[in-house]
Amino acid sequence: MTFTEILNRRRSIRRFTSQKIDRNLIDRLLKAAFTAPSSKNxxxxxxxxxxxxxxLARIAEMRDFGSAFVKDAPLAIVVLGDTSATDLWVDNCAISATILQxxxxxxGLGSCWVHVNGRPRKREEPDGETATEWLREILPIPENWQPLCVIAxxxxxxxIKPHSEKNDLEQVIRL
Ligand SMILES: Cc1cc2nc3c(=O)[nH]c(=O)nc-3n(C[C@H](O)[C@H](O)[C@H](O)COP(=O)(O)O)c2cc1C
Structure with a gap:
């Protein structure tokens, strides 16, 4: 697939078949994500x-909005940053997650970003338990690692059809 085809085909996919994903394929995705640039390397x-x-079912419960479909995904990759390595861990994670997608x-896979960092578990309780706290309860996350998102x-x-052509170039200022 050309890079342009990859860009045009990528859509957020929230419904998956039950087909498992081969271990070698998962490793290729991770290796691709590890090629990401990072602040000061x-x-x-x-x-x-x-x-x-x-x-997976417990991860799906991390929020009461926008994460339920993770329950029926065959795979979820939690993307985390080592906060002891850099203050720009969020930025680094976001680039890695995008390359993974x-x-x-x-x-030939579909994926969807499910946000964690800064999100409450319950939409109506913005100051209540956070999605991060929930993930820390159910997953063995080292103290200095912070989850940014889960990629289902x-x-x-x-x-899902590619986005139709938009007038995105109107959002650009040329000087
Ligand atoms: C930072 C970020 C957070 C997102 N969080 C969620 C989420 O929690 N749940 C969800 O279903 N989709 C989430 N998405 C997917 C977006 O809804 C999706 O990218 C957007 O609607 C555009 O659709 P597309 O990805 O098919 O182009 C997130 C995407 C990004 C980049």
Whole structure:
């Protein structure tokens, strides 16, 4: 697939078939994500690979909005940053997660970013328990690692069309 095809095909996929993802393929995705640039080459991004259905169901409960579909994904990769390595761990994680999602397209997979950092578990309780606190309860996350997001992955169940051409270039200031 050309890079342009990958970019055009990438859509957020939230419905997956039950087909498992080969271990070697998962490793290729992780290796792709590790190619990400990072501030001062701190390489602060870490990953947690979750295939256990019980854990996937618990991850899905991390928020009462926008994360339920993780329960039916065959794979979730938690993207975390080592906060002791850099203050720019969020930025580094975001780049790594994006490359992971693009690599997934190249492998015929679909994926969706599910946000963690700064989100409450319950939409109506913005100051209540956070999604991060919940993940720390259910996953063995080292103290100095902070989750930015979970990338849900699997073989797409159905097609989502590429975005139609928009007038994005109108958002650009040329000097
Ligand atoms: C920072 C960020 C946070 C997101 N959080 C969620 C989320 O919590 N749940 C979800 O279903 N989708 C989430 N998404 C996916 C967006 O909803 C999606 O990218 C957007 O609607 C555009 O659709 P597309 O990815 O198909 O182009 C997130 C995407 C980004 C980049």
């Amino acid at each position: 701190t390489r602060s991004t870490r990953f947690m690979v979750v295939e256990n259905p019980d854990l 693009l690599a997934a397209v190249d492998e 992955l699997g073989y797409p169940d159905g097609e």
